[in-house]
Amino acid sequence: MARSNTAIAFGLAILLLSARAQAETLFLKPDRVFTGEDRSPHAGWSVLITGDRITAVGPGLKAPKGSRVIELPGTTLIPGMIEAHAHLFLHPYNETSWDDQVLKESAASRTLNAGRHAADTLRAGFTSIRELGTEGVGSADVALKHAIDDGVIAGPRLLTATRAIVATGGYGPARRNYNEAWDLPQGAQEASGVAEVTRAVRE
Numbered sequence: 635m636a637r638s639n640t641a642i643a644f645g646l647a648i649l650l651l652s653a654r655a656q657a658e659t660l661f662l663k664p665d666r667v668f669t670g671e672d673r674s675p676h677a678g679w680s681v682l683i684t685g686d687r688i689t690a691v692g693p694g695l696k697a698p699k700g701s702r703v704i705e706l707p708g709t710t711l712i713p714g715m716i717e718a719h720a721h722l723f724l725h726p727y728n729e730t731s732w733d734d735q736v737l738k739e740s741a742a743s744r745t746l747n748a749g750r751h752a753a754d755t756l757r758a759g760f761t762s763i764r765e766l767g768t769e770g771v772g773s774a775d776v777a778l779k780h781a782i783d784d785g786v787i788a789g790p791r792l793l794t795a796t797r798a799i800v801a802t803g804g805y806g807p808a809r810r811n812y813n814e815a816w817d818l819p820q821g822a823q824e825a826s827g828v829a830e831v832t833r834a835v836r837e
Contacts, residue, residue: 657685661697664706668713675710714761714790722748722755722778723768733807736770736821745774752782752789762791767798769821797823799834 660683666675669691682690682698697703723744724735735744748771755763765775775794782789802824803809809818825834 659684659698659701661695661701661703662706662711663703664709664711666710667691668710670713681711712759715759716762716764717755717760717790718764720755720763720765721767721769722751722763722765723771723774725751732769732821733811736819737807741771741774744768744771745778748774748778749781749787749789752778752792753787756788756790760790762793764793765795767795767822770819772797797834799823799825799831802826 662681662683664679664681666677667679667681668675676693679691679693680695680697681688682695682701724732725747730739748768752763765778768775773794773796775792775796778787778789779792779794781787782792798821800820800822805820805822805824807818807821809816812818823834823837825831
């Protein structure tokens with residue numbers, strides 16, 4: 635029975651995490667390798683990975699002594715993809731509106747879900763993410779990054795933003811939609827004028 639691309643991606647993610655943790659050498663033998671440098675995948679190429687680094691790609695490679703050889707028949711390997719605008723601390727709005735996520739869901743719950751989203755994202759083939767703000771959960775993205783870097787949970791490399799900086803009154807939850815007496819938590823850090831923006835950046 636042919637293996638699904640999802641199963642293969644999941645298996646590779648686990649293998650690579652294991653290799654990184656153990657400084658193991660993996661020798662991957664797919665049918666083809668697509669590098670992104672040209673339009674066609676290359677048949678017969680192999681990939682050598684040492685720890686968390688790709689150290690060789692190409693035809694005619696030999697598996698070093700002591701390396702683990704992974705046969706991947708029927709597959710095409712591609713470089714890890716990069717997501718340049720992600721929000722791991724949110725989930726689809728058809729499940730829960732953005733306002734309800736920010737106002738009603740706990741920081742702990744959103745952070746735990748972000749860990750699951752990070753693992754799912756890695757399994758989908760994304761190895762780096764630019765995480766553009768936690769949408770109301772402060773600096774939890776930095777804790778998530780550390781957990782991934784330390785091997786506590788699976789996930790891609792994260793570039794974090796913590797609290798995005800926005801103009802006062804220019805983000806949400808919009809105060810006009812709620813009782814004006816409430817001091818609503820915001821999904822980003824508000825700042826007005828040069829002095830406040832400078833202070834926010836320094837924070």
